Amino acid sequence: MALMPTHLSTPPLTVGFDLDMTLVDSRPGIRATYEVLAAETGTHIDADLAVTRLGPPLEQELAFWFPEDRVQEMGDRYREIYPTYAITPTLALPGAREAVAAVRAAGGRAVVVTAKHEPNAKLHLAHLGIEPDAVVGWLWAEAKAEALREYGASVYVGDHVGDVRGARAAGALSVAVPTGPCDAAELREAGADVVLDDLVAFPAWLGGYREAARA
Template sequence: MSALTVGFDLDMTLVDSRPGIAATHRALTARTGVYVDADAAVSRLGPPLRVEIARWFPPEQVDSAVVTFRELYPEYAITPTAPLPGAAEAIAAVRARGGRVLVVTSKLGALARLHLDHLGLAVDEVVGDLFAEEKATALRAHGATHYVGDHVADMVAAHAAGVPGIAVATGPCSREELAAAGAELVLDDLTEFPGALEGLVRLALTE
């Protein structure tokens, strides 16, 4: 078996960033005068920021709105964000097996790092600004053996990278959607991850 390297998505996989992202959207509305339904926006986290911004802003304003949102993000989004249940223990489970931890997210890497540092979630690598199949490039480059995410696009990423996708039903996608997208396992949340990892590693050793 290859050396263990587990990739994790960030939003709604490791962290519940909905309160912070909602606060940033409200700040964006205050700054630009363009209404964004913050609660609706955070109900569908996963795709790149530009996709959500394009729902509210005319095409010619999308680029500048994305820039403004990212400028506001450190002030409004970091403090309200909390780790999801089992996040720290999931990382510790990988470490306990001598493994490496990789975060691959659609969020800019620098902003993802702010979250991880604020919450004390120590990882080896962070790669940002990638979605769905794009994430496979980073997973392959860093030798990922598994990828954990909450979105069907994360399962697409795992399949494209040729590694098992482990889904957590903590985001916008149902267990059924995650299974249909090719998840090797679907967990309620990361509290189930250490036991699942044990089983996956044991299985790999017998292959």
């Protein structure tokens, strides 16, 4: 039996991206949503503190402010009001659109894998004109590996040590940006393979990565 040429069996380039504080600065919208939730419930929530801890699932943050038996209810309410208060104020981070476009221009697929409620993640991306090939929500840290493996991602880009762990669990190259709550030293210590200043540097890095892969 003749062997297939190697170049025909090479999987397509697939790059995963985190959402909050990697592609988008969602702090203004999240802060506003927490403030509305606090007003509705009469519960003190330090929204300024909460937005410094973005990355883990919502329920982890809500557990600081509500008793355990109310966390799920408050999470449901937060997600319900989120589109009204959080989408418009959220901004694309510098280089976000260009990073996703660079993957697609290289003939690859860009997949957003986030811990955020998936419908709200899609609203953010549509509002900001960022166009990945797929969006997968509700996955945090090592659980992100499920989607990364499903889509065959060889690279995962994120801002949190949880994103580094997700990439490593999937056997993907971890590319980190210190644009969220974790600084460059924390990301390197967690095992990031590459740390870029921000996504502005990503297209040039991707070009070098692809060139090295062809060598």
